[in-house]
Amino acid sequence: MSPSHARFLGIDLGTGSLKVAIIDEAGAERATASAAYAFDTPKPGWAEIPVTRWWDALCAAFARLDVGERAAVRAIGFSGQMHGVVLTDEAGRALRPAMLWPDTRAHALLDAWPQPQPNPVAPGMAGPLLRWTMLHDADTARAAHWALQPKDWLRVALGGAIAADPSDSCATALATPDGAWDHALIERLGLPSHWFAPLATSSGASGKLRADVARTLGLTAGIPLATGAGDTPCAALGSGLAPEGDALLTTGTGGQILVTARAEPPAQHGLHRYRSASGGWYTMAAMQNVGVAFEAARGWLSYDWARAYEEAFDATPSATLAFLPYLSGERSPWLDPSARGGWLGAGLSDTRGTLMRAAFEGVAFALRAGLDAIRDSGTQITALKLAGGGSVDARWRQLLADALDVELDAIDCPNAAARGAALLGGLACGHWCEADLAVLAPTATRVASPREDAALRARYARFVDLYGRVRSWFPATR
Incomplete structure (x- = not known):
């Protein structure tokens, strides 16, 4: 260089x-x-x-x-x-x-x-x-x-x-x-x-x-x-992912979990296999309802973001309350454009805080369902690199680690997709070549490790069961 x-x-x-x-x-x-x-x-x-x-x-x-x-x-x-x-x-x-x-x-x-x-x-x-x-x-x-x-x-x-x-x-x-x-x-x-x-x-x-x-x-x-x-491929490039076997979670309006590969991955129901920005491939679980579901829940509950985090993570999770975040249908792993969501199992003792806590857990569980589809394909994932502006709060990161059962390593790059795009500009004008990209990779820091939580596992199992029960309630989306 x-x-x-x-x-x-x-x-x-x-x-x-x-x-x-x-x-x-x-x-x-x-x-x-x-x-x-x-x-x-x-x-x-x-x-x-x-x-x-x-x-x-x-x-x-x-x-x-x-x-x-x-x-x-x-x-x-x-x-x-x-x-x-x-x-x-x-x-x-x-x-x-x-x-x-x-x-x-x-x-x-x-x-x-x-x-x-x-x-x-x-x-x-x-x-x-x-x-x-x-x-x-x-x-x-x-x-x-x-x-x-x-x-x-x-x-x-x-x-x-x-x-x-x-x-x-x-x-x-x-x-x-x-x-x-x-x-x-x-x-x-x-x-x-x-x-x-x-x-x-x-x-x-x-x-x-x-x-x-x-x-x-x-x-x-x-x-x-x-x-x-x-x-998504720009975020992978900007995050410095290795070309084979590296895994990334990005959260924004939607959420993506991807695993890089040098060769074309096999087809798997509910998952995507796409080309990367640098000529390789990646397998991806694509979940549509992350930030969009948070914004809806926050608006319905009349929260600003600071209070939403505070009250949600101060609240004791309800054993009966669940939030299905599928407000705009869902892709991975269900492939169900007609899916819809909301709170189920609410009781008179529930508060705004328990409702918002259920929303955080529901989004985390939707991401877990996508990750489980990748694991079912035979890919072992015990750690995820983390990128995206919607994943900076320490309490949310810990919930993600617990719900997904992974180590989380935050990329020192809050604007991974824009950074990846800028790297493409440097490659296009000849300032860098492909071999330089590994040297330019940002650092990653361990920010959360999964904790044993039997009650959380039970709420995830209930979440998956509830989705299966309610999916027939809604007519096909037109």
Whole structure:
């Protein structure tokens, strides 16, 4: 690595916020900023957002970064929420609000996918959403030239090339396991083949920053734009995961548990196997209801976050109260878009605190169900690296360690996905090569070890039993 004072910037386009991180030539974080937003639900089961909201958040986040740090940026990389889709014209201008991964409007269309598929098909993936568009929004379908993943739309908006990368394409339900577009399937579903952008490596350069955008954001015109990757593979890259056998838990709006592999993992019911940002693979359990369930429970109970943590972890857990967090359906391990949740078993003696404690446990149990699916595949997991802004409270970390029965090692990188994106920028401009990444890995610190808790194990068993009993209560989501 050549010495310099260069900076590399990563943009992470998440579901609930946009984060930016600037790292230096040694991979150390120099500056971060974020801007939050909400997506819209104009009809039950829909989840979409106007892309102008993303752009406004980008400008707001950049305005919070130091001017000097911005001026030193020599390349930009991109991380983005996976699944979902942005339909655009030939120039990459959005024709309608972006449709996002929590969206379930296409649930009734999943039977069009032949079985077996290389990965489970969920209604919020690009493939089902695009098929819904063909059937129910013909005007947009006729006008569309490209169907882009969220981070690819943002890169194009900054001046980048029209492109997709394998880590995102393999999660659209329209590609082969290695990420190549499955044109036979695309034709069978009646989708225009020209919608799908050519593939490029995540760390390759896909265009340069436009001059007008550079002036708006306080950056240097013409710097390279890396293709980028999905947020989960970017988080794995930013967290310094080894390419084989390393395990990571990320928590945000949703939650993911992934295990890295050099070769293609075997298919396993309820789990995903996707491409990494650096050419390898990972097996993943994807749980939809982490932060989104916490926010709902906190709002229903009229808590601010500090009081929610305080009263929840001061409360004695109830032996009868349970919280199913499946407010937007669930992927791993149940593959049940119709799943719904809430509190069951409440009594007159329960308080706000016991209700909030049950919510924390319910989310932890949902993560455990996903982890158990990975363990059932034969993978032994006794320790997890921990990343994500929703996993910093020591009490929550201890509950996770106890519920998941793992050692937890926190990554010294609160913005792992944005950091991973910045590393892709450094690779794209040639400042680093793949062999440098191990040296740049952040440190990990043991923050929680599992404790023997028979009562917690019993409440988890009851949680799984309750889900099985109530899943038939709800009609299929439309």
